[in-house]
Amino acid sequence: MTAVSAPAVAIKICGVTTPGAVDSAIRARADHVGFVFFPPSPRALTPREAATLGARAAGRIGRVGLFVDATDALIAEAVDAAGLDALQLHGEESPARAAELRARHGLPVWKAVPVASAADIDRAAAYLGAADLVLFDAKTPKGTLPGGMGLAFDWSLLSGWRNRAPWGLAGGLAPGNVAEAVRLTGAPLVDTSSGVETAPGVKDPALIAAFCATARG
Numbered sequence: 001m002t003a004v005s006a007p008a009v010a011i012k013i014c015g016v017t018t019p020g021a022v023d024s025a026i027r028a029r030a031d032h033v034g035f036v037f038f039p040p041s042p043r044a045l046t047p048r049e050a051a052t053l054g055a056r057a058a059g060r061i062g063r064v065g066l067f068v069d070a071t072d073a074l075i076a077e078a079v080d081a082a083g084l085d086a087l088q089l090h091g092e093e094s095p096a097r098a099a100e101l102r103a104r105h106g107l108p109v110w111k112a113v114p115v116a117s118a119a120d121i122d123r124a125a126a127y128l129g130a131a132d133l134v135l136f137d138a139k140t141p142k143g144t145l146p147g148g149m150g151l152a153f154d155w156s157l158l159s160g161w162r163n164r165a166p167w168g169l170a171g172g173l174a175p176g177n178v179a180e181a182v183r184l185t186g187a188p189l190v191d192t193s194s195g196v197e198t199a200p201g202v203k204d205p206a207l208i209a210a211f212c213a214t215a216r217g
C-alpha cells in the first residue's frame with residue numbers, strides 16, 4: 001500500500017524585530033516572517049528599521065507586512081523598504097479595502113478575522129475573492145492590541161468554515177499546543193507571535209525551533 005502523507009503545514013513567525021530572529025525562523029524552516037507596522041505593538045518596526053530585516057530575509061523566507069487600519073502612505077513605504085511579499089491586514093479593513101490594496105501593490109492580501117463566536121466565522125465569507133487568505137485569530141478585549149496577545153479562541157468554531165478559501169490559524173499558538181491545534185483544525189497555516197517569546201517583543205530561537213518542529217509533527 002502506498003503511504004499518503006498529510007500536506008505540510010505552513011508556518012509564520014510574526015513580530016520579528018532583529019536579524020537573529022529572522023535567522024532563527026529561517027534555520028527552523030518557517031515559511032514566513034511577519035514585520036509589524038503598528039506603533040502601539042511592542043514588536044513595531046518603522047519601514048526604515050524593516051529594510052535591513054527585509055534584505056536579510058529576501059529569497060530565504062516570505063516577508064509579510066502586518067498593518068492595522070494603516071494609511072496608504074505607510075503601506076507603500078513599508079512595501080518598498082522591506083520588499084514585502086504579502087500584506088496582512090489585522091484591523092477593521094473592509095473587503096473593498098483588501099481588494100484595493102491587493103490591486104495597488106500586486107501582492108497577496110491576508111485578512112485577519114477576529115473570532116469569538118460562530119457568527120465571526122460567517123463574517124469571514126465576506127472576504128472570499130477580496131483577500132487571498134483568511135487568518136482566524138482570537139478576538140481581543142477592547143482597548144488592547146488586536147493581536148499578539150497570546151489569546152486562543154475555541155477552535156471547534158472552525159468546523160463551520162469548511163475550507164471555503166485558503167486560511168490560517170493564529171491566536172495563542174505556542175510549542176505546547178500547536179500540534180494539537182493542527183490535528184484538531186487541519187489548519188494549512190499556523191501563525192505565532194507571543195508564543196515564541198520570552199518577553200513581549202523578544203523572540204527566542206529555541207522556542208521558534210520547537211514551534212516549527214512541533215507544528216510539522
Ligand SMILES: O=C(O)c1ccccc1N[C@@H]1O[C@H](COP(=O)(O)O)[C@@H](O)[C@H]1O
Binds near residue numbers: 036172193
Ligand atoms: O504581534 C503583534 O504585536 C500584533 C499587533 C497587532 C495586531 C496583530 C499582531 N500580531 C498577530 O496576532 C497573531 C496572534 O498573536 P499571538 O500568537 O496570540 O501572540 C499573530 O500571529 C500575529 O499575526
